[in-house]
Amino acid sequence: MGIIYFFLLIIYVSLSSLICSLVKKFTNNIWYYRMTIVFLILLPTYDIIITKSLLFYYSNFTETEKIYKKVESIDSIYFEDKIRHPKGYNESNIETDIDYYLLKKNLFNKIEFYNSDNKIISIEKNNNILTQNYLNEKTANYTLIFRKNNLSVIISYFLINYELVIINNINNEILGIQKKYIGKPYNMWFSSVFGIDVKTDSCCNTNDINLINGVINGKY
Secondary structure, X not given: OHHHHHHHHHHHHHHHHHHHHHHHHHHOOHHHHHHHHHHHHHOOOHHHHHHHHHHHHHHHHOOOEEXXXXXXXXXXXXXXXXXXXXXXXXXXXXXXXXXXXXXXXXXXXXXXXXXXXXXXXXXXXXXXXXXXXXXXXXXXXXXXXXXXXXXXXXXXXXXXXXXXXXXXXXXXXXXXXXXXXXXXXXXXXXXXXXXXXXXXXXXXXXXXXXXXXXXXXXXX
């Protein structure tokens, strides 16, 4: 595929040179000629320039983390992540999170997940003894949700925005939020020719531990 893309590049450069020559010959206007050159250069690269510019803007000039309200502790929390776990948490995910949040970090006394059977699994720790139950609805005091946030039509052509949010389940009040911006794949053939990462660029990674500690410790 790389060879095909390379030949496409040669064809594009050749056609661009021809177009520039024709514009210069028939218009005899230096500004038209320069504008044509700029247009032909930007045509295959505009998405890279705009995406990187938008990521720089959101990373440096917008608030990507905000703690709205602190609490003394988070006793129980419900995990909701339909982006990375659209079909629910599997046993491996749950075991990893139990070990991390309940045992190693000792952040909560109870955590809840939805599984692939659309049931809620509740794991409660009492004197380092874990008890597991299946529930019909969440009972945790707070929810940690990872979700997609809608951007404007134009910006969403270049970026995807995800946000990590802690919500009080009693009154639906948002306690804290983090935002992550991910660039959409660049122009495929141009990226392949020049070895530019086609997959994605991103900024402002979300970190659930930082957000949780920010809400508990009141990091404003």
